[in-house]
Amino acid sequence: MTVITDFSANQMYKDSDLNEVSAVLPNGNAEFYFGQIYDWSKIFVEKRIIDPEKYFELFE
Incomplete structure (x- = not known):
């Protein structure tokens, strides 16, 4: 999974399916x-x- 943080815009961009990530947390x-x-x-x-x-x- 890739996460890019943009502090100037106070945002994060996630490149992955959140359901797959949530399943292992x-x-x-x-x-x-x-x-x-x-x-x-x-x-x-x-x-x-x-x-x-x-x-x-x-x-x-």
């Missing part, structure tokens, strides 16, 4: 998870984080 609420993706992507851009995996390893 623990609570089935795809919009909640897309909100999380938007929020985290904004943090990554603002903090210039190019390797999110390494960023999360700092908190382990």
